[in-house]
Amino acid sequence: MCDFGQRVRLIHELGKLAGKARVIIVPGNHDYYQSGGFWDLPDWPEHVTIFKDDVLSLTKLEPIGINVAGIASRSSGTESNALKEFNLEADILVMHVAHRLDCCAGLHSYPISEEDTLKLPAKSLALGHYHQFGRVARSIAHYPGSPEGLCFDEAGKRSALMVEIGDGPAKVGQLELGVYPFSRHELDCTTITDSNEIETAITAFGAQRDLVKVALTGTPSVDLDADVESLIARLGERFFYIDIKDKLELPVADIKPGDKTVKAKFLTRMREKLEATEDSETKDVINLATRLGLAALEGRVQK
Numbered sequence: 001m002c003d004f005g006q007r008v009r010l011i012h013e014l015g016k017l018a019g020k021a022r023v024i025i026v027p028g029n030h031d032y033y034q035s036g037g038f039w040d041l042p043d044w045p046e047h048v049t050i051f052k053d054d055v056l057s058l059t060k061l062e063p064i065g066i067n068v069a070g071i072a073s074r075s076s077g078t079e080s081n082a083l084k085e086f087n088l089e090a091d092i093l094v095m096h097v098a099h100r101l102d103c104c105a106g107l108h109s110y111p112i113s114e115e116d117t118l119k120l121p122a123k124s125l126a127l128g129h130y131h132q133f134g135r136v137a138r139s140i141a142h143y144p145g146s147p148e149g150l151c152f153d154e155a156g157k158r159s160a161l162m163v164e165i166g167d168g169p170a171k172v173g174q175l176e177l178g179v180y181p182f183s184r185h186e187l188d189c190t191t192i193t194d195s196n197e198i199e200t201a202i203t204a205f206g207a208q209r210d211l212v213k214v215a216l217t218g219t220p221s222v223d224l225d226a227d228v229e230s231l232i233a234r235l236g237e238r239f240f241y242i243d244i245k246d247k248l249e250l251p252v253a254d255i256k257p258g259d260k261t262v263k264a265k266f267l268t269r270m271r272e273k274l275e276a277t278e279d280s281e282t283k284d285v286i287n288l289a290t291r292l293g294l295a296a297l298e299g300r301v302q303k
Contacts, residue, residue, distance in 0.1 A: 007038055015045045022061045023048040024068055028096035028128050029109045032073040039072075051094075054078070058088050066165055069122065070094040073109065083116040091165050093120065096128035099136050117141040123170040124163050133159045133174050142172055149182040152213050156181075180240055182211045189248060190218035195225050202235055202244070211241040219251040222267070222294050246288050250274065263297055266290075 014023055025048065027033040033052045044050065049059050051070035058069050069090035071082050082095065097110040099117065109129050117125060117139035125141040131154050133145035144161040146154065158178030164171040185205045192198055198216065206212045216226055228244045235242050250271060256264060270290040274283055 007041075011041070011043050011045070014048055018045055018047050021047070024059075024070065024094060025050045026070045026094050026096055026128065027051070027072045027074075029073045029078075032075055034074065054080075056082055056086055056088060056093075058090060066091045068092045068094060071110070078110060080110065081112055081116065082110050083112050083120070086120060088121065090122040091124070091170075092163065093122040093125045095125070098129045099127070099141070114139065123165055124161075124172060126161055126163070133157070140170065140172075144174075147177040148180055149178065149211075152182050152184055152211070155183050180209050180211060181206070183213070185212065185214045186217050187214055188218040189216050189220040189224065189226065192218075192220055192224060195227065195231065198226060199231060199234060202231070202242075203238055206239055208238065209240050212239050213243045213245075215245045215247045217247045217249075219249045222251065222291065223298075224248075225295065226291065227295075246291070247284055248291065249283075249287055250290050263294065266293060266297065 017023060023045075025039070027039055027050070031038070033039050033050075033054075039050050039052060049068075051057065051059075051072045052074075054072060054074040056069050056071045058067055060067050067088075067090045069086075069088050070093070073096055082097070086093070095110060097112050099112050099114060114137040117136045120140065123140065125136075125139070127136070127141055127143045130143050131146040131150060132143065134143045135141065136143075142161055145157075145159045147160055148158055149155065157174075157176055158181075160175045160177055162173040162175040183206060185202075187198065187201055189198060192201075202212075202214055205214065216228075220226070226246060226248060228246050231244050232242055235244075250267070267290070270286060270293070273286050277283060277286070
């Protein structure tokens, strides 16, 4: 869902397609149709058709004469199967549905089975809900995916469907889109000796439009200055967004037997804390606290 300003921009941008394209909108479970709401605004251009009923209905795209069937979500969730009784002669069927019924994220959005997508009286079935491109079994049903990723779980190519309708079966292809890619990376810092090496390595993970998440891993020397906040500040202008997590582990070799210095005692105590827990998040906190403590002891903390 979007705020008022984004809604006004959406209507304005769609208005630019007048005389160039017909626009079909199927409200989904996050932006479902409700009477008097956003989808009922009087400002929608004439070339934009919005499906508002919670039963499948038909509209014809003139002058090309293509029949499009669609159905709107009218609440944030529904368990009805709209394909069971579908009998309209449509070229394209557009729905916001979920076919993976064993996945909890797929419930409450017109759930269907793979079998429901077979032998439909349509040439192509375009589906919403899942954000990755894909085909349902060997049917006419495809998920276009989202034109841009929405989070770091949606890395990789973003796309839309390109569907050619003719006398025979529809030709469906993947039209690659997206200019702000998400990506996750792990950087093993075991052999890295200074923060400049970390910065250089991270720079290679993307470009200025990339959204990047990096985990620093490995067991480098305790003397490595891996100040995450400083790295983010230095790398901020190189990416559209960057997040860096310190997952570095404390090297056992840096604790010398018989060493009675404050540094050695501190490292020994923190190592005992690490060995006393099995929780990975707690280990991360202890490792980070160890490195920050050492930086404070050695005067490397910036005030």
